[in-house]
Amino acid sequence: MSLSFKLLKPTNVLSQLGVFSRFAVRMQTRCKSTDASEDEVKHFQELAPTWWDTDGSQRILHKMNLARLDFVQRTLRSQVKIQDPDVFVPGYNYKEFLPEYVSENIQREVQDSLETSLGERPEMRVLDVGCGGGILSESLARLKWVKNVQGIDLTRECIMVAKEHAKKDPIIEGKVNYECKALEDVTGQFDIITCMEMLEHVDVPSEILRHCWARLNPDKGILFLSTINRDFISWFTTIFMGENVLKVVPKGTHHLGKYINAKEIIAWFNENYSGQFRLLDLKGTMYLPLQGWVEHDCSNIGNYFMAIQRLQ
Numbered sequence: 638m639s640l641s642f643k644l645l646k647p648t649n650v651l652s653q654l655g656v657f658s659r660f661a662v663r664m665q666t667r668c669k670s671t672d673a674s675e676d677e678v679k680h681f682q683e684l685a686p687t688w689w690d691t692d693g694s695q696r697i698l699h700k701m702n703l704a705r706l707d708f709v710q711r712t713l714r715s716q717v718k719i720q721d722p723d724v725f726v727p728g729y730n731y732k733e734f735l736p737e738y739v740s741e742n743i744q745r746e747v748q749d750s751l752e753t754s755l756g757e758r759p760e761m762r763v764l765d766v767g768c769g770g771g772i773l774s775e776s777l778a779r780l781k782w783v784k785n786v787q788g789i790d791l792t793r794e795c796i797m798v799a800k801e802h803a804k805k806d807p808i809i810e811g812k813v814n815y816e817c818k819a820l821e822d823v824t825g826q827f828d829i830i831t832c833m834e835m836l837e838h839v840d841v842p843s844e845i846l847r848h849c850w851a852r853l854n855p856d857k858g859i860l861f862l863s864t865i866n867r868d869f870i871s872w873f874t875t876i877f878m879g880e881n882v883l884k885v886v887p888k889g890t891h892h893l894g895k896y897i898n899a900k901e902i903i904a905w906f907n908e909n910y911s912g913q914f915r916l917l918d919l920k921g922t923m924y925l926p927l928q929g930w931v932e933h934d935c936s937n938i939g940n941y942f943m944a945i946q947r948l949q
């Protein structure tokens with residue numbers, strides 16, 4: 638590995654921002670640019686056996702799954718046009734001006750029409766990069782507008798757990814398949830690519846994004862990311878509180894120096910794919926003990942969800 642990552646202390650995190658962006662650093666020693674480091678694989682190997690224990694070491698990931706599925710579905714619905722001419726979609730904020738029962742009716746009609754349109758859409762092919770034990774892969778495979786989900790991960794034990802768990806649900810039989818392989822070895826094109834809570838675990842995230850882009854349907858394919866900004870709040874919540882105080886995240890899961898700022902990702906897309914993509918949505922998200930994961934508009938602080946659409 639060309640660079641050694643030290644855990645950045647919050648005091649010097651500001652000196653690191655912008656000066657030492659590992660984001661575009663290319664590996665010199667790894668045979669594959671999208672390969673996983675041994676320490677990351679070893680960490681997740683040990684977690685694999687309890688992956689599907691919703692009160693176990695991945696409980697926070699299970700809780701996050703609800704929020705990120707909302708984000709994915711909301712983003713996709715925003716891309717669907719209402720086809721039904723009988724559905725009235727007011728051109729103003731009707732919730733503020735119409736009686737509650739009227740605006741609820743409108744909202745339900747719009748929702749039903751969107752669900753129908755999504756259900757009629759050509760069935761979507763999904764790639765889940767760094768799928769782990771399949772928490773997100775399975776949830777996506779259960780969505781009616783998904784044709785199939787390909788989950789890949791480089792921790793073999795996670796793939797084995799994912800395969801075994803998928804057998805428990807006949808609804809997703811034949812809709813989800815898993816392989817232990819590097820992203821650059823994945824062939825085919827996908828309408829949706831998800832890369833959730835994985836970028837902060839790789840040494841060269843730009844290589845992951847580059848290979849995701851190459852496999853994204855150029856006709857409006859959508860890349861969904863969730864990862865963590867490199868800032869003090871992230872260190873405080875995800876490492877100090879998450880791993881050391883509340884102990885709700887396995888110790889050693891995260892390293893501040895590997896976190897990636899949302900602004901860095903957007904800048905990288907502008908630099909490499911200017912005019913070929915659209916940022917569909919970017920939301921901050923944070924875990925609150927009594928509420929679970931909640932979205933907020935400070936996407937440059939802490940965790941965030943991002944949706945990027947390929948236009949050509």
Ligand SMILES: CC(C)=CCC/C(C)=C/CC/C(C)=C/CC/C(C)=C/CC/C(C)=C/CC/C(C)=C/Cc1cc(C(=O)O)cc(O)c1O
Pocket residue numbers: 684694695696697698701834835865870873874875878879883885886887890921923924925926933935938939940
């Ligand atoms: C607007 C804004 C962001 C303001 C912030 C202001 C501020 C100081 C807020 C503090 C928030 C607060 C109330 C903190 C109290 C302590 C607390 C609840 C901390 C959260 C700890 C936690 C659950 C962090 C989540 C870590 C994380 C990213 C989980 C995903 C995950 C999980 C796993 C796994 O389970 O194995 C592995 C991964 O790689 C993950 O990314």
Ligand SMILES: C[S@@+](CC[C@H](N)C(=O)[O-])C[C@H]1O[C@@H](n2cnc3c(N)ncnc32)[C@H](O)[C@@H]1O
Pocket residue numbers: 671672673674677678681698766767768769770771772773789790791792795818819820832833834835838839
């Ligand atoms: C925190 S888990 C997230 C799992 C899943 N995406 C989710 O959110 O439920 C991170 C996963 O990324 C995998 N991973 C790390 N580096 C990888 C790489 N270079 N290629 C493929 N998978 C990788 C790890 O093995 C681990 O299973």
Ligand SMILES: [Mg+2]
Pocket residue numbers: 834835837838890891
């Ligand atoms: Mg993580």
